[in-house]
Amino acid sequence: MTAIKHALQRDIFTPNDERLLGIVNVCKAGKKKKNCFLCATVTTERPVQVKVVKVKKSDKGGFYKRQQAWELRDLTVVDAKDASKENPEFDLHFEKVYKWLASSTAEKNSFISCIWKLNQRYLRKKLEFVNVSSQLLEESVPSGESQSVAGGDEDALEEYQELSAREEQDIESMMEMCEFAVSNAEAFAEKLFKELQVLDGANIQSIMASEKQVNILMQLLDEALAEVDTIEGKLSSYEEMLQSVKDQMDQISQSNRLIQISNTNNGKLLDEIQFLVNYMDLSKGHIRALQEGDLTSPRGIEACISASEALLQCMNVALRPGHEQLAAVNQQQKLFAELRDTFARRLTNHLNNVFVHQGHDQSSTLSQNTAELTLPKHSPLHRDLLRYAKLMEWLKNTHREKYEGLSRTYVDYMNRLYEREIKDFFEVAKIKMAGTSKEAKGKFATLPRKESALKQETESLHGSSGKLTGSTSSLNKLTVQGSNSRRSQSSSLLDMGNMSASDMDVADRTKFDKIFEQVLSELEPLCLAEQDFISKFFKLQQHQTVLPPLAQPETEEADGSVPSRMPPQADHRHSVSSEKDMVRLMMNKIFQSIEPELNSLIALGDKIDSFHSLYMLVKMSHHVWTAENVDPASFLSTTLGNVLVTVKRNFDKCISGQIKQMEEVKISKKSKVGILPFVTRFEEFAELAETIFRNAERRGDLDKAYVKLIRAVFMNVEKVASESQKTPRDVVMMENFHHIFSTLSRLKISCLDAERREAKHKYTDHLQSYVINSLGQPLEKLNHFFEGVEARVAQGVREEEVSYQLAFNKQELRKVIKEYPGKEVKKGLDNLYKKVDKHLCEEESLLQVVWHSMQDEFIRQYKHFEGLIGRCYPGSGITMEFTIQDMLEYFSSIAQSH
Secondary structure, three states: HHHHHHHHHHHHHHHOOOEEEEEEEEEEOOOOOEEEEEEEEEEOOOOOOEEEEEEEEEEOOOEEEEEEEEEEEOOOOEEEEOOOOOOEEEEEEOOOOEEEEEEOHHHHHHHHHHHHHHHHHOOOOOOEOOOOOOOHHHHHHHHHHHHHHHHHHHHHHHHHOOOOOHHHHHHHHHHOOOOOOHOOOHHHHHHHHHHHHHHHHHHHHHHHHHHHHHHHHHHHHHHHHHHHHHHHHHHHHHHHHHHHHHHHHHHHHHHHHHHHHHHHHHHHHHHHHHHHHOOOOOOHHHHHHHHHOOOOOOOHHHHHHHHHHHHHHOOOOOOOOOOHHOOHHHHHHHHHHHHHHHHHHHHHHHHHHHHHHHHHHHHHHHHHHOOOOOOOOOHHHHHHHHHEEEEEEHHHHOOHHHHEEEEEEEHHHHHHHHHHHHHHHHHHHHHHHHHHHHOOOOOOOOOOOOHHHHHHOOOOOOHOOOOOOOOOOOOOEOOOOOOOHHHHHHHHHHHHHOOOOOOHHHHHHHHHHHHHHHHHHHHHHHHHHHHHHHHHOOOOOOOOHHHHOOOOOOOOOOOOOOOOOOOOOHHHHOOOHHHHHHHHHHHHHHHOOOHHHHHHHHHHHEEEEEEEEHHHHHHHHHHHHHHHHHHOOOOHHHHHHHHHHHHHHHHHHHHHHHHHHHHHHHHHOOOOOOHHHHHHHHHHHHHHHHHHHOOOOOOOHHHHHHHHHHHHHHHHHHHHHHHHOOOHHHHHHHHHHHHHHHHHHHHHHHHHHHHHEEEEEEEEEEEHHHHHHHHHHHHHHHHHHHHHHHHHHOOOOOOOHHOHHHOOHHHHHHHHOOOHHHHHHHHHHHHHHHHHHHHHOOOOOOOOHHHHHHHHHHHHHHHHHHHHHHOOOOOOOOOOOHHHHHHHHHHHHHHHHE
């Protein structure tokens, strides 16, 4: 083991400036036996570092290498497993537990002892040795025995040093002088021993020779000792003298410490007094303002605001521990509570009087605005009351009950005031609307309604609490009475007591639109101004915030003291969850008459003319959109949104009424149909709607209505055409679908492009059908003859063999052709023109279109007949009695003559 120790020292630790002090041959417990060495080392440089190093012999080359190292200061426990029995196992507890099996118990004990000594010498840390025999530890071994046990290792720890270069040279030279030192170590050791004895003898002789000097030295030492005794005596006397001074200085120091403590306490007491004086003292001017301040003048209001803020600051001061037990503090708090209650009572009474006074002043001026469609402005009232806004905030934070009472009082008075103003305002609006319907220059002469009766009706509508009593104007069953049917239809409708959309002038509707827009334009700033005032005056935020806890009037405790603390948050919670909800609630109470009045006005407008719902839908949608952009949850936005639902419902009723009118239309059996009234009404509706909805936000509602109406128009045109007896079905379909196509093409309604194409298709189909059916009459026998020829060809008879058929030979063909000379053909065409003229109506001007189509169809048939003659009767020389040029002249002359 010694040779291994020297080899490890030389190869591993000397290059790293370390000394190897302890070593043990170990292997890991419980695993495959792979031997290694645990080495205890210290560094040669300061500060000394103590380590436990794991060294393992390499499999290749057989040299030792450093594998792992731990700092001894990281070692917490050394567990020897068994202190009474020999057991080579032991554990070292670093960051984790390492279990080792030593090659022998002696090596294990030696290594543990070395670790203990290194800890005692260099670290002095609390290292726990478990199951270690006390004989291995230095404290538990007697001193003499300890010295012997510590022998080699302790010497190695304290005395061992590496040989210097000079020492190595001296040893080498000495060994050269004694060449046998290597071969005969005993002879070399004996020689060295003899030389040492010679040196010892020389030393003893030298000492004995210097005995005289020793005696002299001893004498000097005795004299020095005597002198030391003298000095010690003097020092003792000095110490006694200084002891009394020390006692006096201790007394002075104690006195100074007491004085310093007293000064510190006085300073703290002064700070507390200054704190109470600075934060709990209210000036006489503030007290006077709270008790007697003028709440009518601007200067007095400013003084009261400053005083109330100072009072609130004094009441909300955060007292330090122990202040509550001071009588002066309790007295001040009691004074503050009295001042708060007194001023809150004065402020509440004054503001109540202001509300009542302002309400009466406003109501006295209502008559000035009744003639005009305007609402009174309340900005002067708001401006006067906003001077008290800070005082209201103070009242809100100190007396919540009085604050809520004032808010209720304000809401009650303003509700009455606004109810009168709004009622008068809407009465004027209804009268103006009724005047609009009466200024139609006799158009509604059949409507027996005088101004008093109409006003009575508007009052009944107003009293309906917003429920719609008016219905959309509906037309009773229509009867077509000849070519001028539309005028007679209008008069018959008016005789039945209702007004058609076509009977209302654009100017009257525009005037209604302006009246309704003015109503909304007057209401919108009124509501916004009132809402802004409420939020500022009552200190209610417009954004969503939870109401802060409000201070409550403080009550005296049982001992008469007033608790100095902020009111607990849970003492009072408002029923409304947010200030925004409170603003909306107050607005709902103040303006609770707006929605019923608007609904009543809408019902009246809808009863005057159902098409008014279009104007109202656009205007209401625009104002709702504007209000929602400002605040989607505001009172104005909510109210207008509710009214918009009613307007939309009236619009839907208007559309449903139009469809119902279409379904109820009856046609005359004695006169031609022409353009159906509901087709004309759809045109009027579309023109009006496109004008109204040009830049509207709710275009989608109109597009849906368009689709419903046009489908109903298509269906009922086909229904009427099928029921028509006087006018051919094709004519009814052709004229009405041509009118629909023209209307849609002119208005360019994008959502009805498919219906426009369908209308054109139906018009073209029925035009062609009418032309074909009508042209069979002028050349009826010729048509029947050639239909028979085509039938034979279809049955399989060759075209050139048709002339051999008895019924279709050349003689029969010549006979039929002779019956239709040019004069007869012209006469037949003239009769056809007159018949077509009777079928078609003047409004649509389709006569020339139909006549031109008949000309084209006649020429097509003529060419078809000539082709059949050429194919079936080749070389016969048979031709028609008239040419194509003759036909063109016939058609042209007939058209010009009529």
